Amino acid sequence: MKNTIKVERAKHDLTQADLAEKIGVSRQSINAIEKGKFVPSTLLALKLSKLFDTSVEELFLLEEGD
Amino acid sequence: MKNTIKVERAKHDLTQADLAEKIGVSRQSINAIEKGKFVPSTLLALKLSKLFDTSVEELFLLEEGD
DNA sequence: ACAAAAAGTAAATTTAACTTTACATATTGT
DNA sequence: ACAATATGTAAAGTTAAATTTACTTTTTGT
Numbered sequence: 001m002k003n004t005i006k007v008e009r010a011k012h013d014l015t016q017a018d019l020a021e022k023i024g025v026s027r028q029s030i031n032a033i034e035k036g037k038f039v040p041s042t043l044l045a046l047k048l049s050k051l052f053d054t055s056v057e058e059l060f061l062l063e064e065g066d
Numbered sequence: 067m068k069n070t071i072k073v074e075r076a077k078h079d080l081t082q083a084d085l086a087e088k089i090g091v092s093r094q095s096i097n098a099i100e101k102g103k104f105v106p107s108t109l110l111a112l113k114l115s116k117l118f119d120t121s122v123e124e125l126f127l128l129e130e131g132d
Numbered sequence: 133a134c135a136a137a138a139a140g141t142a143a144a145t146t147t148a149a150c151t152t153t154a155c156a157t158a159t160t161g162t
Numbered sequence: 163a164c165a166a167t168a169t170g171t172a173a174a175g176t177t178a179a180a181t182t183t184a185c186t187t188t189t190t191g192t
Contacts, residue, residue, distance in 0.1 A: 001109065015138060029180055031140065038179055041148080042111040043067065046128050056122035062112050081168060092151055097170065104149055107178080139188065148179070158169065 002061045006034050008052040023047045068127045072100050074118040089113045 009019055016034070020027040025044060033040050039060070040048070049056045075085055082100070086093040089110060099106050105126070106114070115122045 016140095017138075026181055027139090028141085028182080032180085035140080037141095039108050041179065042105050042108050042122065042126055043128075043132060044180090045108040045111070045122065046126060046132075049123065050128070056108065057112065057115065060108055060112060062109075062116070066109060066112075082170095083168075093169090094152085094171085095150055098150085101170080103171095107149065110149090134192090135190100136192105137188100137190075139186100141186075142184090144182085146179100146181070149177080151176070152174090154172090156169100156171075158167100160165100160167075162164090162166105 001039050001063055001066050002036070003033065004059055004061075005030070005048065008048075008054065008059065009034075012052060019051075022051060067102070067105050067129060067132050069099065069102070070125055070127075071096070071114065074114075074120065074125065075100075078118060085117075088117060 005019075009016070014022070016030045017027045020030045023044065024047075029040070032038055033044075042056075045056045045060060049059050052059065071085075075082070080088070082096045083093045086096045090113075091110065095106070098104055099110075108122075111122045111126060115125050118125065
């Protein structure tokens with residue numbers, strides 16, 4: 001499972017802390033998600049896709065073995 | 067958080083057990099998700115939207131307070 | 133170069149997703 | 163009505179998501 005959060009964050013000029021605050025999670029959670037340490041809940045995924053005006057499918061990409 | 071899994075399942079003529087097997091979770095998980103007892107992981111949400119040929123956004127709907 | 137801001141990391145804990153087993157109720161076909 | 167299939171539910175347990183605190187490293191601005 002890959003994700004494009006770092007890129008979207010750059011497009012929207014947000015720091016990890018900014019993003020964390022906007023969607024109501026800890027900064028470390030954003031960092032961990034970007035680094036692929038875990039996959040966020042559907043709730044978070046939806047909030048992220050909404051904020052970035054994209055889709056969950058574009059933000060989170062299924063890979064072989066998922 | 068609402069979801070339209072029951073409807074999609076009907077469209078595709080699948081039982082809860084059928085769907086559970088197809089995406090690799092227990093039947094009770096499907097039932098619990100349909101009943102709104104919990105929100106599935108992003109991984110499951112993506113598998114469901116793929117199987118039903120729709121989007122996570124259409125399958126899972128954010129509500130007030132989410 | 134220096135300071136400040138941003139990002140990375142990690143251990144310990146809490147909360148939520150998901151499983152298993154097991155049984156109860158509802159629906160459908162004959 | 164009866165049997166089979168499908169759905170609902172619940173308790174107990176496991177796994178994964180997310181938090182908190184706290185510290186280190188990297189990046190950016192002046």
